[in-house]
Amino acid sequence: MPLSAANPLFSRRARGIPRAHSLAFQLLTAPLLSALLLTPAQAQSAAAVPGKFIDTTAASGIHFQDKASHTSKKYLPETMGAGVALFDYDNDGRLDIFLVNGAPFSDPTPTGTIPQKSGPAYWNRLYHQKKDGTFEDVTEKAGLQGTNYDMGVAVGDYDNDGYEDLYVTGYGGNHLYHNNGNGTFTDVTKQSGTGGSGWSTSAAWVDLDNDGLLDLVVLRYMKWDFEDLWCGEKRGPEYRSYCHPDVFPAIAPLVYHNDGNGHFTEVSAKLGIDKPGKGLGIALADFDRDGRMDLAIANDSMIEFLYHQKPNGTFEEDGLMSQMAVDGDGRTFAGMGIDAQDYDNDGLADLVITDLANQRYALFRNNGDGTFDYATHMSGVDTVTMLHSGWGIKFFDYDNDGLKDFVVAQGHDIDNIELTYPDLRYKEPLLLMRNMGHGRFADVSGASGEVFKQAWAGRGLAVGDLDNDGLEDVVVATNDGPAYVIHNETPTTNHWLTLDLVGHKSNRDAIGAEIKVTTSRGAQWWTVSTAGSYLSSSDKRAHFGLGADDHAKSVEILWPSGIRQELSDVKGDRILRVDEPAK
Amino acid sequence: MTLHVPAQSSPSADSLERARTLVAANQLSRANEMLSAIVSHDPNNLAAWEELAQVQLSQSLNDDAMKSFETVLKEKPDSPQARAGEVRAGIASALADRAAGNSDRALASLARAKGYVPDSVELLIAFGIQADSMQIYKDAEAALSQANKLDPQNAKALYALAHVELDEQKMNDAEAHLRAYLKIKPDDPSAHYGLGHLLYMLSKDDEAKAELERSITLQPRQTESYYELGQIALDAHNDALARQYYDRVLASAPDHGGALTGMGVLAYRAKDYAAAASYLKQAVTYAPDYVTAHRYYAMTLGRLGQQDQAQRESALAQELTEEQEKLRHGYTLRPIP
Numbered sequence: 001m002p003l004s005a006a007n008p009l010f011s012r013r014a015r016g017i018p019r020a021h022s023l024a025f026q027l028l029t030a031p032l033l034s035a036l037l038l039t040p041a042q043a044q045s046a047a048a049v050p051g052k053f054i055d056t057t058a059a060s061g062i063h064f065q066d067k068a069s070h071t072s073k074k075y076l077p078e079t080m081g082a083g084v085a086l087f088d089y090d091n092d093g094r095l096d097i098f099l100v101n102g103a104p105f106s107d108p109t110p111t112g113t114i115p116q117k118s119g120p121a122y123w124n125r126l127y128h129q130k131k132d133g134t135f136e137d138v139t140e141k142a143g144l145q146g147t148n149y150d151m152g153v154a155v156g157d158y159d160n161d162g163y164e165d166l167y168v169t170g171y172g173g174n175h176l177y178h179n180n181g182n183g184t185f186t187d188v189t190k191q192s193g194t195g196g197s198g199w200s201t202s203a204a205w206v207d208l209d210n211d212g213l214l215d216l217v218v219l220r221y222m223k224w225d226f227e228d229l230w231c232g233e234k235r236g237p238e239y240r241s242y243c244h245p246d247v248f249p250a251i252a253p254l255v256y257h258n259d260g261n262g263h264f265t266e267v268s269a270k271l272g273i274d275k276p277g278k279g280l281g282i283a284l285a286d287f288d289r290d291g292r293m294d295l296a297i298a299n300d301s302m303i304e305f306l307y308h309q310k311p312n313g314t315f316e317e318d319g320l321m322s323q324m325a326v327d328g329d330g331r332t333f334a335g336m337g338i339d340a341q342d343y344d345n346d347g348l349a350d351l352v353i354t355d356l357a358n359q360r361y362a363l364f365r366n367n368g369d370g371t372f373d374y375a376t377h378m379s380g381v382d383t384v385t386m387l388h389s390g391w392g393i394k395f396f397d398y399d400n401d402g403l404k405d406f407v408v409a410q411g412h413d414i415d416n417i418e419l420t421y422p423d424l425r426y427k428e429p430l431l432l433m434r435n436m437g438h439g440r441f442a443d444v445s446g447a448s449g450e451v452f453k454q455a456w457a458g459r460g461l462a463v464g465d466l467d468n469d470g471l472e473d474v475v476v477a478t479n480d481g482p483a484y485v486i487h488n489e490t491p492t493t494n495h496w497l498t499l500d501l502v503g504h505k506s507n508r509d510a511i512g513a514e515i516k517v518t519t520s521r522g523a524q525w526w527t528v529s530t531a532g533s534y535l536s537s538s539d540k541r542a543h544f545g546l547g548a549d550d551h552a553k554s555v556e557i558l559w560p561s562g563i564r565q566e567l568s569d570v571k572g573d574r575i576l577r578v579d580e581p582a583k
Numbered sequence: 584m585t586l587h588v589p590a591q592s593s594p595s596a597d598s599l600e601r602a603r604t605l606v607a608a609n610q611l612s613r614a615n616e617m618l619s620a621i622v623s624h625d626p627n628n629l630a631a632w633e634e635l636a637q638v639q640l641s642q643s644l645n646d647d648a649m650k651s652f653e654t655v656l657k658e659k660p661d662s663p664q665a666r667a668g669e670v671r672a673g674i675a676s677a678l679a680d681r682a683a684g685n686s687d688r689a690l691a692s693l694a695r696a697k698g699y700v701p702d703s704v705e706l707l708i709a710f711g712i713q714a715d716s717m718q719i720y721k722d723a724e725a726a727l728s729q730a731n732k733l734d735p736q737n738a739k740a741l742y743a744l745a746h747v748e749l750d751e752q753k754m755n756d757a758e759a760h761l762r763a764y765l766k767i768k769p770d771d772p773s774a775h776y777g778l779g780h781l782l783y784m785l786s787k788d789d790e791a792k793a794e795l796e797r798s799i800t801l802q803p804r805q806t807e808s809y810y811e812l813g814q815i816a817l818d819a820h821n822d823a824l825a826r827q828y829y830d831r832v833l834a835s836a837p838d839h840g841g842a843l844t845g846m847g848v849l850a851y852r853a854k855d856y857a858a859a860a861s862y863l864k865q866a867v868t869y870a871p872d873y874v875t876a877h878r879y880y881a882m883t884l885g886r887l888g889q890q891d892q893a894q895r896e897s898a899l900a901q902e903l904t905e906e907q908e909k910l911r912h913g914y915t916l917r918p919i920p
Contacts, residue, residue, distance in 0.1 A: 330878025
């Protein structure tokens with residue numbers, strides 16, 4: 001047999017292992033998969049109830065265009081995209097939308113350059129929602145045009161004045177915008193001491209020390225500059241590619257303690273949240289139920305981090321021992337987006353992390369003993385996500401059945417990926433995974449609306465009930481493309497309850513509060529947070545599907561202050577403001 | 584230039600006959616000398632060229648043989664003997680180059696031969712396999728697809744085509760061609776294993792199990808199939824079944840790094856860290872490049888309080904991952920001059 005050497009042809013393995021004594025088996029392979037494997041229709045089981053989502057961008061009044069500033073040099077920020085925030089900046093009861101944007105690069109760009117926005121095309125944008133549900137651009141009035149090549153956004157009321165403030169991250173420095181309560185924001189970066197440095201990505205507001213003031217955790221991606229590096233195959237210029245993260249050194253995050261006087265102090269080393277990583281996504285929850293907030297960080301192409309808070313208020317990174325740092329095969333993956341919520345309603349916050357094609361999104365089920373099970377295979381997530389690359393991801397209950405589903409903004413990071421992997425795509429449709437119960441998920445994208453057939457370079461994603469109709473909507477930011485407003489019109493008779501928590505002893509946003517809602521079908525839990533996803537910030541209100549019940553038997557809230565509150569027979573199908581009691 | 588086949592009565596014809604006699608007597612060196620003299624004296628003597636080429640091929644002077652055959656093919660492109668000889672010489676040359684570690688030259692020889700004999704299924708397959716091994720997937724696929732088109736029932740072409748499609752991550756195509764191969768060779772246990780492995784990677788676990796079990800039926804000593812079945816059970820958290828399969832593997836291949844790792848993972852899950860360490864220590868010895876083994880060994884050592892060693896294993900796992908990522912992505916890095 002000429003040349004083929006009578007080898008076992010399929011000696012390369014993805015999930016398997018090389019047989020020790022056979023060289024042929026030591027060839028590592030590209031895991032695989034073909035995008036065409038599973039059409040959504042095939043993936044959907046008979047019991048899977050699809051959603052109905054409509055792209056309402058055109059009618060919404062939002063005409064946003066992300067400027068990634070692609071160059072021939074393939075500078076990495078070009079492909080990383082930007083985020084979106086859903087928040088009510090003027091307290092009119094309707095969510096507004098903030099979209100982050102880039103800045104121009106020259107081609108080539110000299111090293112050391114901090115790109116600056118050069119005009120309105122590069123502005124970040126704030127869209128105010130009007131009474132009729134459409135949006136108006138109020139960027140200039142608000143003073144939120146931005147400065148740099150911005151990427152991420154985090155929403156939190158850091159001074160507890162009742163108005164949500166904004167933290168915007170990016171390459172070359174970050175900005176804190178204080179909400180003045182009159183439709184304008186003031187850039188308080190300098191006086192607050194939160195400007196940071198390097199390349200920042202996702203940020204999270206969280207009261208780390210439970211002093212009633214939101215602190216700020218800011219991830220940084222890597223040590224990077226505008227060096228002219230050629231990555232990819234050398235077959236021709238069209239094969240030039242974005243460099244793999246392994247090429248660049250990791251860097252520690254920034255952690256700002258809120259001093260309470262408008263000033264923050266950087267305390268990453270003091271708190272032990274200073275392990276160099278390649279952070280892209282952050283989620284928070286009390287994973288070990290010890291009453292202290294923990295942090296989960298999605299790192300790109302290295303181990304994922306779980307910062308466990310110790311009784312003395314410092315943190316210990318324990319991802320490996322917690323079994324969420326790597327996949328079930330012990331392999332690292334390109335962690336990008338992340339979310340933490342309790343998807344199996346056992347009272348323990350679980351994790352989901354997006355990554356690149358051939359890696360499968362990582363679903364980690366919390367065992368309650370300080371460890372997580374890699375549940376990607378058993379949940380059905382593996383089959384669906386093998387060929388997809390995910391960024392923003394959020395748990396949400398799109399059909400109000402009491403089980404948390406999730407939605408993912410997708411697209412590969414390499415814009416010429418089809419040249420080397422014909423079955424992969426730079427632009428991909430959104431993915432909607434329905435929680436089928438018993439730890440299983442099913443892909444219902446194909447039957448949930450035409451919007452799930454549009455291919456985008458999806459990046460940031462945020463979830464929130466834009467029109468307060470009891471069905472959570474989705475907004476997606478795309479790389480060098482428009483932002484999309486996706487309205488949830490799922491036909492369902494299920495009931496719902498949205499809780500808008502207002503902290504008094506705790507931080508006003510109640511970030512970190514744990515809510516347990518019990519219906520006739522059982523209990524479900526939610527940790528209040530605006531973080532999670534990728535570079536984005538979601539509606540802080542806690543949304544629960546009640547299924548057939550028109551009321552919740554009970555609502556139990558564990559506030560960050562430690563105060564416990566219980567409400568009984570809470571009527572559903574409404575947004576209920578709940579104030580933190582005095583004790 | 585007009586070439587000709589010399590008349591039987593010419594001096595060249597006499598020499599040619601004498602050369603053939605030498606060939607029949609297996610005196611190849613002398614035959615080579617005589618034939619070389621003939622073509623040197625009479626470069627248009629195609630019969631001599633053809634005879635010389637065959638002698639050179641017999642002497643494993645593959646490059647010389649190719650040149651001689653090509654001299655004939657330039658004038659007589661349809662010569663069956665020259666075409667067959669060029670194919671044999673091209674493949675032999677490539678095999679020798681590859682054995683010497685010169686893949687580029689191997690591929691060049693095949694490409695050159697392919698230029699003269701573009702419709703040889705055998706040559707197209709050889710070219711495709713060589714190109715695939717050099718990660719030149721598009722050319723490999725083009726050659727193998729052409730071979731498959733010329734001879735749809737050629738099992739070797741189907742098998743090789745499936746392989747390159749696997750490398751290209753065209754999984755549907757790979758599956759289709761492997762299934763086509765199995766229609767021709769339904770009792771090939773390796774191919775059933777290969778298909779099972781492919782389906783396993785596609786998370787089509789039930790179909791994968793059927794193929795793997797079929798391979799075992801055909802060849803009960805298919806340890807890789809048992810191993811793969813163990814992996815499927817491990818993923819499904821069917822730990823007892825996984826253990827049974829790994830035991831089967833280790834009974835016949837006690838140094839199987841994958842099965843040892845699987846046993847280590849099972850012990851780790853059961854929180855039997857001493858047993859896990861024992862299995863995983865063997866696994867990293869027998870499969871030093873297997874990241875999974877190192878990672879679980881690191882986690883196990885951490886559980887056993889051996890933090891320094893755990894960190895070393897973890898760092899090693901990360902190094903291996905980065906090396907393998909480079910291979911997988913095929914990326915290179917260089918500053919622009």
